Amino acid sequence: MxxxxxxxxxxxxxxxxxxxxxxxxxxxxxxxxxxxxxxxxxxxxxxxxxxxxxxxxxxxxxxxxxxxxxxxxxxxxxFPEREMAERLAESIASPKIFDFIELSKTYGIIEMVVPKRLVNKTLSELKMREKFRVSVIAIKRKLPFTLPDGSTDFKEEIIVGPGGDDEVISGDVLIMLGKNENLEKIEKL
Amino acid sequence: MNQEFDDLLELGNFYILSQEFGEAIKVLKMAEKIDRMNPELYNNLGMAYEGLSEKDKARDSFRLVLKLNPNHKSAQEHLTRLIEE
Known part of the structure; x- marks a missing residue:
């Protein structure tokens, strides 16, 4: 301890x-x-x-x-075991969803791979709040780099509170907050 | 070694470093048609899938690397990381 x-x-x-x-x-x-x-x-x-x-x-x-x-x-x-099981079930049901945290019966936070339709656009172009009524609270991104032995590896970058000018790229993981019904709509994109 | 295969592998790596993972997969799939037994090819393919956050495909690729070369350190590390995530 x-x-x-x-x-x-x-x-x-x-x-x-x-x-x-x-x-x-x-x-x-x-x-x-x-x-x-x-x-x-x-x-x-x-x-x-x-x-x-x-x-x-x-x-x-x-x-x-x-x-x-x-x-x-x-x-x-x-109920840690039950809560973990629910979150695991959610991620198994859709491989694009890495995590889901239920904040209340109505609101949640989802961690999911950016759908192809949303790639290569800035957040202001995507208008997530207007179109889907969800807020992107962070973007997780894998940044490739070369190791001294010449091989490639990734380091993870987290953009917390991304701005309108931040562009979403392929493979990004978006962490979004919103009503569960609106988060579900994004899952289906 | 086949020059075309090497060129495709290098191009694939270039695309990975440029964060153009989709393009990397395209050229690495072309390389796969030339040589299906090269662990580096599948390691790079695994990296590209990992970059795209396609974890299932990334895991499959790294497992394939380890079938071809059980001592491949990078594939071992990436697979462990993906399994534990």
């Missing part, structure tokens, strides 16, 4: 007394990510909320688990 967090402690999180001694209530947020035993994650969540921790985020394994976590006071419940 060194290098990721400023402080790390190994302890039994089900030990309520130990958590108190640790001064857990001084922390703003706790993330309960242990998913091996449902019972432990419920007990830890309950303890943390009873101790007065403001925000507790918990990983759930099933709908029933989530329901109980909500009852014991979890502030946010996440």
């Amino acid at each position: 060194e290098g990721i967090v400023s402080q790390s402690i190994v302890m039994d999180a089900t030990d309520e007394k130990g958590l108190k001694e640790l001064g857990i209530t001084d922390f703003d947020t706790a993330i309960v990510s242990m998913g091996e035993t449902i019972e432990d994650s419920i007990m830890i969540t309950l303890s943390l909320k009873e101790m007065g921790l403001r925000k507790v985020i918990v990983k759930a394994k099933s709908e029933l688990h989530s329901k109980i976590l909500r009852k014991v006071g979890a502030d946010r419940i996440i």
Whole structure:
């Protein structure tokens, strides 16, 4: 954990007394990510909320688990495996889509290879907002270069917040934000 | 070595470095008609597909390189990167 967090402690999180001694209530947020035993994650969540921790985020394994976590006071419940599976399914369904993040039921962010129809045009020529009601928030591009041994490799460039003059070229990956229904229209181009 | 094949391979590489990946694929496909056993050809083809973000085709090309030359370092690295992406 060194290098990721400023402080790390190994302890039994089900030990309520130990958590108190640790001064857990001084922390703003706790993330309960242990998913091996449902019972432990419920007990830890309950303890943390009873101790007065403001925000507790918990990983759930099933709908029933989530329901109980909500009852014991979890502030946010996440389903990492399910969310990853959904994103993976999305990318398998269309090889042009590398990622999809659902921001809400209505809005999302999509990472997809630029459709051929949109290639070699600037963003102002493409009029993405007017035509498709989506915003291009970044462009990922592979830049070829020659290695000392003469072979070729790529480095990835990310243009964050591209301007109207930025041109979209073949192979670019566009990261777009918009309503899911509008993002779907671009997928079909 | 066949001069025409070498010229096409070089032209393909030029197109890759110019980010004209579609053009690179066209000339490399022409080179393929001359020699189907050259790992560099398929490595460059893999690079061109990778540049176009056509990951499936890029992976197939790099796998072909490794069939022809299991020790091809560049193909190994690119394939690993594409699989882990």
